Amino acid sequence: MLVWISEYLVKYFTFFNVISYLTVRAILALLTSLTISLIMGQKVIDWLQKLQIGQVIRHDGPESHLSKKGTPTMGGTLILASISISVFLWADLRNPYVWVTLFVLIGYGIVGFADDYLKVIRKNTDGLIARWKYFWQSVIALIVAFGLYAYGKDSSVTVLVVPFFKDVMPQLGLWFILLTYVVIVGAGNAVNLTDGLDGLAIMPTVFVAAGFALVSWATGNVNFAAYLQIPYIKFSGELMVVCTAIIGAGLGFLWFNTYPAMVFMGDVGSLALGGVFGIISVLLRQEFLLLVMGGIFVIETLSVILQVGSFKLRGKRIFKMAPIHHHYELKGWPEPRVIVRFWIISLMLVVIGLLTLKLR
Incomplete structure (x- = not known):
């Protein structure tokens, strides 16, 4: 929005030309979402406590988690609000990719909100019925998938970028729709599974x-x-503003979510953040890069799949408990140790992922 205003004001004050620079707006988006999160964080926590919106704890989980019962949840509403306001202020709203990411962010946030609402306020421990949860996630993902395919059919928008191979970029055709669906839904649920410890x-x-x-x-x-020998995609640069808004909102939320957490993000936050990473990777044609950089989310998801599969097929469990962060807790690792070590691994994976762009 401020891009439009600055384009008008620059005729009278050349200083406003600085708003036209993408990097400047990206930094301002980060600072804006961070500031909103820090200022509004305690107010949101107090509001959630007043409404008695407290975390429900599984009785079959680690005993150390029982003390978390009643901690305010649904703090993801703060994350979504911070990101959305920041993006509306600093992104170029004429860019269609901005609206696509906001559609997924808010859409998945609404699905997560419904799940949290039923669990916490309606006291339905199962939350939103699984088939309806996946149904609405699927609807959102498929709308985006078909829309992007119709817009960019047989162009750089629908190629598959393969790491390490600069000349391997096949056109996906209709497979693009399936890939987009799997990445968005998969990423949304992967982050949701990872959100089990304070700040993890x-x-x-x-x-x-x-x-x-x-x-x-x-x-x-x-x-x-x-x-870098990657596809040039016309509208993709503006996603930098969305990403830095996520960084600011995430750091602001971490201020209150770090161990011992004062608030949890809930499904409203984790589903939305996962979904938006899925759509960003699709828009940038970097689905494989998401697998690498988001490796922690992948590991957490695979641990659940392996645990369930092993129990059904062999009657035995591979881990003491899944997702895998609970396995290490039950092995005796203090929660902060699990969290920080997973952070370190995540940082390493992001660096490795970025290196794959150069090693082509």
Whole structure:
């Protein structure tokens, strides 16, 4: 929105020309979402406590988690509000990719909100029925998938970028729709599974957002895209503003979510953040990069799949408990140790992911 205002004011005050620079707006988006999160964080926590919106704890989980019962949840509403306001202020709203990411962010946030509402306020421990949860996630993902395919059919928008191979970029055709669906829904649920310890999900979220901020800037720049031998995609540069808004909102939320947490993000936050990473990776044509940079989310998801599969097929469990962060808790690791070590692994994976762009 401020881009439009600055374009008018620059006729009278040349200073406003600085708003036209993408990097400036990206930094301002980060600072804006961070400031909103820090200022509004305690107010949101107090409001959630007043409404008695407290976390429901599984009785079959680690005993140390029983003390978390009643901690305010649904703090993801603060994250979504911070990101959305910041993006509306600093992004170029004429860019269709901005609206696509906001559609997924808010859409998945609404699905997560419904799940949290039923669990916490209606006291339905199962939350939103699984088939309805996946149904609405699927509807949102498929709307985006078909829309993007119709817009960019047989162009750089629908190619598959393969790591390490600069000349391997096949056109996906209708497979693009399936890939987009799987990535968005899968990413949304992967972050949701990871959000089980204080600050565990939000810091990898910040790292991945930082990685995608750099990639979106390069993908939207003709010269750097050619240098890295990745597809140049016209509208992708503006996603840098979305990514830095996520960084700011994530860091602001971490202020209150760090161990011992004063608030949890809930499904409203984790589903939305995962979904938006899915759509960003699709728009940048970097689905494989998301697998690498978001490796912590992938590991957490695979641990659940392996645990369930092993129990059904062999009657035995591989881990003491899944997702895998609970396995290490039950092995005796203090919660802060699990969290920080997973953060370190996440940072390493983001760096490795960025290196794959150069090693082509």
